[in-house]
Structures are given as C-alpha cells and as structure tokens.
Amino acid sequence: MPPSTAAPPPADDRDPLRAALLAWYARHQRPLPWRLDPSPWRVWVSEIMCQQTRVASVIGYFERFMARFPDPEALAAVDLETLYPFWAGLGYYARARNLHAAARQVVTEYGGEIPSDPEQFGALKGVGRYTRGAVMSIAFGHRVPVVDGNVVRVLCRWFNVADDPKTPGVQRWLWATAGALADGPQPGDLNQALMELGATVCTPRSPSCLVCPLASACQGRRAGDPERLPTKTPRKGPxxxxxxxxxxxxxxxxxxxxxxxxxxxxxxxxxxxxxxxxxxxxxxxxxxxxxxxxxxxxxxxxxxxxxxxxxxxxxxxxxxxxxxxxxxxxxxxxxxxxxxxxxxxxxxxxxxxxxxxxxxxxxx
Ligand code: SF4
Missing domain, CATH: 3.90.79.10 (Nucleoside Triphosphate Pyrophosphohydrolase)
Known part of the structure; x- marks a missing residue:
C-alpha cells in the first residue's frame, strides 16, 4: 500500500496490536543496563551511544561511562580530553562533543536537572527528533514517537510500504504511524518494543515471522518476501x-x-x-x-x-x-x-x- 493511503492503524485495531507488542516486549526484551534503571541520564546516554553502534558493543562503554559520569554535572565538569578516552572505540565523536555541550546546558540552564519538557529537551545540543522521542517517552512517559532504522523496517513491512522510506512522504507517514502507536499507555515500552522487534525478530535479511506478535496483521508478510522491504534506492557511489x-x-x-x-x-x-x-x-x-x-x-x-x-x-x-x-x-x-x-x-x-x-x- 503506498504511504499516501497507508493510514496509521485505526483506533479499533490499534489497541490489540499495541497490547500484543507490549506483551511480547515484556517477555522478550533484552535485560540491558539502561532498561534496568531507566533514569533520564542513563536513557539519554544509552540512546546516543547506540546510534551507529551495536547494542552488544555499547554495554561495556556504557558501564564505564556511568561509573565516571553518573549525572550531567559530572560530565559538564570535565573537558573533552577527559571525556574522549571513555568514548574511544565507539567512534562518531561528534556525538560525544554534543552530549558534553548539552550536559553543560543542562547544568547552566536547568540547574543540573534534565528537562522533562519535550520542547526544552529537544532544544539541547545534539538532541534530534529521535533522541527526543526516546528519552521523553522512556524516561518521562510522554506519548511521543521514535523512528529509527528498526522502526522503519517493522512499519514498512507491517503496512507493506514499498516506497523508499527516505522520501519525505514516507518519512511523514512513518512519524505519523509511530506517533499513533505511541499515543497510548506505556509509550516508552511501546517505542522500545518496536525497536526491539526490529533488532531481534524483524531483522533485515531473515525476519522470524512465525514468532512475531504482528504476524496476523502484517501486510508485508501476507504479500510475501517481507525481507524485500524496506525498499532501498541505490545511491550514487562515494x-x-x-x-x-x-x-x-x-x-x-x-x-x-x-x-x-x-x-x-x-x-x-x-x-x-x-x-x-x-x-x-x-x-x-x-x-x-x-x-x-x-x-x-x-x-x-x-x-x-x-x-x-x-x-x-x-x-x-x-x-x-x-x-x-x-x-x-x-x-x-x-x-x-x-x-x-x-x-x-x-x-x-x-x-x-x-x-x-x-x-x-x-x-x-
Ligand atoms: S510478521 Fe514478519 S515481516 Fe511482519 S513485522 Fe513480523 S517479523 Fe516483520
């Protein structure tokens, strides 16, 4: 179904599917350290570290980072040279620099308390739409969506969207659909369920549809070969x-x-x-x-x-x-x-x- 007509799930259908996703997540989520203690700072740091880096690789870095920088104040108090050794190996140092600058903003503008207001949090250095959605929903329970690569894959397959997800129209549809799903109880768990499903069940090359909580509703599965989605438009080479x-x-x-x-x-x-x-x-x-x-x-x-x-x-x-x-x-x-x-x-x-x-x- 093209995204222009693939509307978010209607309210009647949404609740059973949300419930199925939440029940699946409660049973199958990986016990990651930031999930066991989802304070705003721990969720924020984990989300930044997990961008572009495998979750399994992040755990050790996360534990070391938290032991040295248990709150924004601890990070704001050091210079970048002190921070870098705790990031060495994760790569993408712009993320570390932005987190450092944002921690200083939290200290100077909010007295060290991470703002729970999505607008204020979203205005911090390096906080994009994804990070804002993840931290606000997981740590504060706001009904705001996340769309990362895993969510894109799950939604494109679930609704059999064959258009390139990078196009503005599909992007709008993805955020609207994820927003409709997050607009209910336990938005943080619902967002994490979608991401976890994409990471562990609806994987790029071999989706495990037989154990998927969305299998009965999944249009991509019904159409056959869900692994063909999401569609990738070949890029011009570097x-x-x-x-x-x-x-x-x-x-x-x-x-x-x-x-x-x-x-x-x-x-x-x-x-x-x-x-x-x-x-x-x-x-x-x-x-x-x-x-x-x-x-x-x-x-x-x-x-x-x-x-x-x-x-x-x-x-x-x-x-x-x-x-x-x-x-x-x-x-x-x-x-x-x-x-x-x-x-x-x-x-x-x-x-x-x-x-x-x-x-x-x-x-x-
Ligand atoms: S049924 Fe299969 S293709 Fe559809 S969301 Fe689940 S794992 Fe992905």
Whole structure:
C-alpha cells in the first residue's frame, strides 16, 4: 500500500496490536543496563551511544561511562580530553562533543536537572527528533514517537510500504504511524518494543515471522518476501579520494598526530598528518621528509560521500598543518586513550602500530 493511503492503524485495531507488542516486549526484551534503571541520564546516554553502534558493543562503554559520569554535572565538569578516552572505540565523536555541550546546558540552564519538557529537551545540543522521542517517552512517559532504522523496517513491512522510506512522504507517514502507536499507555515500552522487534525478530535479511506478535496483521508478510522491504534506492557511489599520510616519529619514537578542527569531517579527532594527493609530494608540502623506498601500506575508508584510499609513508619531521586544532607527538602506549579517526586507526594497524579496533557499527 503506498504511504499516501497507508493510514496509521485505526483506533479499533490499534489497541490489540499495541497490547500484543507490549506483551511480547515484556517477555522478550533484552535485560540491558539502561532498561534496568531507566533514569533520564542513563536513557539519554544509552540512546546516543547506540546510534551507529551495536547494542552488544555499547554495554561495556556504557558501564564505564556511568561509573565516571553518573549525572550531567559530572560530565559538564570535565573537558573533552577527559571525556574522549571513555568514548574511544565507539567512534562518531561528534556525538560525544554534543552530549558534553548539552550536559553543560543542562547544568547552566536547568540547574543540573534534565528537562522533562519535550520542547526544552529537544532544544539541547545534539538532541534530534529521535533522541527526543526516546528519552521523553522512556524516561518521562510522554506519548511521543521514535523512528529509527528498526522502526522503519517493522512499519514498512507491517503496512507493506514499498516506497523508499527516505522520501519525505514516507518519512511523514512513518512519524505519523509511530506517533499513533505511541499515543497510548506505556509509550516508552511501546517505542522500545518496536525497536526491539526490529533488532531481534524483524531483522533485515531473515525476519522470524512465525514468532512475531504482528504476524496476523502484517501486510508485508501476507504479500510475501517481507525481507524485500524496506525498499532501498541505490545511491550514487562515494567520490574516490587519494590521500598520502605520514608515520613520522620523534627521536623517542613518539608518533606525530594532528587534531582536526571541531567542525567538519572527522571533527576534533586525531589523525596521521596527511593531505589529498598521491605520492610523497603532499607530505613534503607539510614540511615532512619522506623516507626512500616503497610506502608502508595502503588502506581504504568509506564515508557516506567519499571513499579514501590512504597511502602511508615513513617520514621524519614535525608536521605543519594549517588550520589544525593541535599538533603533538604521542607515545604508542597512549594512543588508545585518544579520539583517533577511523582512517587513522586503520592506517596505524596496517603498519603494525597496536591500537584497539573500533567496534562494529549499526544498531542491533
Ligand atoms: S510478521 Fe514478519 S515481516 Fe511482519 S513485522 Fe513480523 S517479523 Fe516483520
């Protein structure tokens, strides 16, 4: 059914389906630490950590973070350099910076109390529609929806919506439908039930329809092959970018790194000094002397719009990088505590420098 005519479930049908979802969630939810104690701060932090990162990978980070920053005040009191080691491995450091800025707003504007008003909470730094819906419904019981990748998959299959969910019309329909479902008792549990169903039952490649509480109502299942949904429109491929980067050490063996400015790609993260282009020439322009011989290695890293091919050269000298937030040489043993960008993590590992790998992305 196209989204223009796929109306949210009518009230008569909604309640039995809500009840089925809630009953299923009560029995089958995973006992995650933020569910056992769903205070606003714990829910907020867990929701930020779980964006782009697998739930199973988040648990250890969450426990360590909460032990060190048990409330917004504790986070607001430190600088970013103190926060980063607790985020290292989760990646997507913009999330950490926004959470830090928002914690400071909570302290200065609300005396350390996370606002329970959706408008006020939604105005905090880095709080988008999804985070607002999750925290307001789970921690405060507001009847506001969430729509994440799991919810998109469940709703598109449930109502057999074959149009691309990224299009504005389907987006509007998704939020309206999720809103209709959340508009009842236990909105936080209902939202979590939809997300949990998508993560554990209505999975991308092999939905377990036989154990699904929505099976009798699911139009996608009835139409056959629900795994064909949601529809993905092929994107234009990312632009190929060649970059040269340098592994340059001090006499003590410390590695020169450059911290990117906060705004932009890999903002605030540490990187091997480098520049766009092929061969040693881009590194000479940074004041580095590239050693004779072949490069140390090559890695690739794909962003949404760019695919980097990184060639790593051995070099000497202190890099001079215009616009860098910071340039410093770090001992190898200290690298795991730094916010290292994904391409640099890969490059260091490729050339034999021991750094912890980042955990897998994608919330499940
Ligand atoms: S019946 Fe199958 S396709 Fe439909 S929501 Fe449940 S798991 Fe997904």
């Amino acid at each position: 632009r190929a970018v060649a970059r040269s980067v340098a592994l340059s050490r001090t006499a003590e063996g410390h590695i020169w790194l450059v911290r990117n400015p906060d705004a932009g790609l890999l903002g605030g993260q540490w990187a091997l000094p480098g520049a766009e282009g092929e061969g040693p020439a881009p590194l000479a322009a940074l004041g580095l002397t590239v050693a004779d011989g072949p490069p140390l290695g090559q890695v690739t890293h794909t962003f949404t719009h760019q695919r980097w091919a990184l060639t790593v050269y051995a070099a000497t000298g202190r890099p001079q990088v215009e616009g860098a937030a910071e340039i410093a040489a770090h001992p190898e043993a200290a690298l795991d505590g730094l916010a290292l960008g994904g391409p640099t993590l890969k490059a260091l590992r490729k050339v034999g420098v021991a750094v912890a790998a980042r955990r897998g992305a994608g919330r499940t």
